[in-house]
């Protein structure tokens with residue numbers, strides 16, 4: 751082995767300060783530029799409720815809310831979210847009082863293994879905030895970026911439409927249809 755390589759001091763990685771408000775709590779981190787928001791949440795903030803499925807924007811398991819808007823946390827770097835307000839599944843309940851969507855997911859059996867559920871819940875909160883879904887079909891379309899390998903879709907749609915006050919199987923033909931996908 752080349753001597754100068756074996757004795758070279760390790761190169762320290764450069765880190766950057768990232769200040770976030772996570773579930774209402776101010777948090778400070780020092781992270782390398784390549785750390786995703788998902789890895790920051792799971793590995794540095796101790797919030798493992800947000801799940802890593804594909805790690806490249808295909809499954810929606812990592813969906814969180816940034817400023818009330820849903821995003822895939824695996825597709826954004828933590829440094830890009832400096833100063834932002836993040837809500838994860840751990841922040842949805844109000845103390846011991848579950849969020850209405852959490853209650854509805856239980857009532858409608860909207861999960862089996864539960865791996866996709868944190869992302870489904872955060873995506874549904876974002877969907878409601880967006881205000882673009884007015885029918886069950888639009889709920890399905892606008893949550894199509896959140897995959898469920900257990901196939902709990904009927905329960906998920908039933909839970910979300912119930913919280914939104916929509917009839918699960920009744921679509922309004924007069925309402926303009928706005929196709930789209932879950933934002934990255």
Ligand code: FES
Pocket residue numbers: 801802803804805806807808809810811812813822823824825
């Ligand atoms: S982990 Fe699959 S979209 Fe992020």
Ligand code: FES
Pocket residue numbers: 860861862863864865866867897898899900901902
């Ligand atoms: S409940 Fe198992 S992946 Fe959705």
